Amino acid sequence: MEKKKKGSFSGQLGFVLAAAGSAVGVGNIWRFPYLVAKDGGGLFLLVYFALILTFGFTLLTSDIAIGRRTKQSAIKAYETMHRGWKFLGILTFLVPVLIMTYYAVIGGWITKYAVVYVTGQAKAAAEDGYFTSFITSPVSPVVFTLLFMAVTSFVVYNGVEKGIERVSRFLMPFLTLLIVIIAVYSLTLSHTTAEGDVRTGIEGFLVYITPNFEGLTVSKFMSILLDAMSQLFFSLSVSMGIMITYGSYVKKDVDLNRAVGQIEVFDTLIAFIAGAMIIPAVYVFSGVEGMSAGPGLMFVSLPKVFAKMGVAGVFVGAAFFIMAIFATLTSCISVLEAIVSNCMEIFHVGRKKVTLILTVIYLAASVIIALGYSIFYVEVTLPNGSVGQLLDIMDYISNSFMMPFICMLSTILIGWVVGPKWIIEEMETNGERFTRKHIYVVMIKYIAPIMMFVLFLQSTGLLNLFS
Numbered sequence: 237m238e239k240k241k242k243g244s245f246s247g248q249l250g251f252v253l254a255a256a257g258s259a260v261g262v263g264n265i266w267r268f269p270y271l272v273a274k275d276g277g278g279l280f281l282l283v284y285f286a287l288i289l290t291f292g293f294t295l296l297t298s299d300i301a302i303g304r305r306t307k308q309s310a311i312k313a314y315e316t317m318h319r320g321w322k323f324l325g326i327l328t329f330l331v332p333v334l335i336m337t338y339y340a341v342i343g344g345w346i347t348k349y350a351v352v353y354v355t356g357q358a359k360a361a362a363e364d365g366y367f368t369s370f371i372t373s374p375v376s377p378v379v380f381t382l383l384f385m386a387v388t389s390f391v392v393y394n395g396v397e398k399g400i401e402r403v404s405r406f407l408m409p410f411l412t413l414l415i416v417i418i419a420v421y422s423l424t425l426s427h428t429t430a431e432g433d434v435r436t437g438i439e440g441f442l443v444y445i446t447p448n449f450e451g452l453t454v455s456k457f458m459s460i461l462l463d464a465m466s467q468l469f470f471s472l473s474v475s476m477g478i479m480i481t482y483g484s485y486v487k488k489d490v491d492l493n494r495a496v497g498q499i500e501v502f503d504t505l506i507a508f509i510a511g512a513m514i515i516p517a518v519y520v521f522s523g524v525e526g527m528s529a530g531p532g533l534m535f536v537s538l539p540k541v542f543a544k545m546g547v548a549g550v551f552v553g554a555a556f557f558i559m560a561i562f563a564t565l566t567s568c569i570s571v572l573e574a575i576v577s578n579c580m581e582i583f584h585v586g587r588k589k590v591t592l593i594l595t596v597i598y599l600a601a602s603v604i605i606a607l608g609y610s611i612f613y614v615e616v617t618l619p620n621g622s623v624g625q626l627l628d629i630m631d632y633i634s635n636s637f638m639m640p641f642i643c644m645l646s647t648i649l650i651g652w653v654v655g656p657k658w659i660i661e662e663m664e665t666n667g668e669r670f671t672r673k674h675i676y677v678v679m680i681k682y683i684a685p686i687m688m689f690v691l692f693l694q695s696t697g698l699l700n701l702f703s
């Protein structure tokens with residue numbers, strides 16, 4: 237059978253930007269700042285940085301090395317590693333399959349807000365109930381979701397170098413610039429409250445980075461640790477086959493050690509700057525109590541903060557949501573690409589055909605999820621106790637349930653079945669030195685499987701059964 241020609245990134249920079257494009261998403265600009273505010277500021281930062289250098293590095297290295305060594309996507313790659321472990325490839329493949337049903341919906345919401353700000357309706361967006369009335373409408377969210385999905389498909393349709401790499405090369409520097417500008421502006425803010433107190437952006441920044449040990453107990457520390465771990469996992473786009481697919485497009489002469497380091501730094505830096513952008517702004521106008529969980533922060537609290545900035549807020553709001561579109565688009569592209577590449581390998585069909593078929597399927601699926609707050613509204617209590625609609629259910633199955641489970645199995649596969657040497661060889665393929673080799677081996681064999689098991693118990697709510 238004739239083998240379809242496989243695409244590749246032009247070189248190290250193209251790969252790093254595309255992988256960072258996948259990694260930098262709503263997780264960095266919305267979830268990370270919220271978790272820092274909730275989990276003791278600098279304390280969370282310290283825990284997160286320590287985990288990135290050990291745990292995050294191990295998972296990212298594994299995925300990318302698996303991809304480049306096998307030159308295949310998840311399903312085939314796991315089969316190549318070990319015949320009996322193809323099931324793990326299939327499980328991994330199912331994660332982007334599920335995420336894709338709702339990612340474009342979130343992208344659509346962000347696009348809608350960008351349009352609202354650019355067309356000068358910032359005031360309306362800050363009103364109570366605006367977000368709820370938007371997502372419960374049966375038309376507008378669908379239109380924006382379809383638009384976002386179509387753009388994503390168009391990029392993937394154009395291939396690895398001409399589509400994904402080209403878009404990432406343009407969007408990632410632009411995103412970085414925008415986020416830095418907004419963060420600097422945020423630090424210069426100051427506001428006098430009704431009680432006559434003056435709150436400044438710099439104070440907000442100190443709240444952000446100062447470790448808060450008040451009321452810290454062992455169980456509180458454990459919950460911070462688990463929050464940091466699941467955040468890191470989601471943020472680096474690991475254990476869902478995405479980095480395996482992107483790794484499979486990396487040429488053999490690229491130094492993976494440097495590439496992994498750069499992706500780690502990029503992703504963490506953007507998350508840190510996002511915190512420096514959001515936390516001081518929210519602090520100045522609403523106090524730290526203003527930080528809310530979930531979509532509320534991005535779509536409800538921030539528009540109120542922008543409104544309090546006066547005229548400047550219209551521009552800052554527009555810049556923020558445009559930046560968020562870039563972050564979400566490059567992530568969404570990576571999710572679709574992981575599905576496309578697996579399908580190309582299994583069905584031996586070309587990129588264009590696979591992309592078109594998947595686009596039709598996901599346009600339909602996204603519409604259903606987008607209507608999950610109106611026509612298809614449901615209330616389901618999830619095993620971890622929260623009540624969710626369709627989008628939350630998909631998110632729960634893929635992120636809380638499947639990802640830790642898959643990650644645990646793949647650390648066992650690498651650590652104990654195939655052996656870490658298999659990865660190490662790939663990291664040293666051009667005679668490079670895999671400097672963090674020892675940490676890698678200890679992490680992959682012992683620490684990561686145990687941590688993943690605990691995370692799995694916690695995020696599925698099973699841990700509560702024991703305590």
Ligand code: PHE
Pocket residue numbers: 258259260261262263264335470471472473476478567568570571
């Ligand atoms: N890594 C992305 C973020 O930090 C999230 C993501 C999840 C991207 C799943 C792709 C797939 O927001």
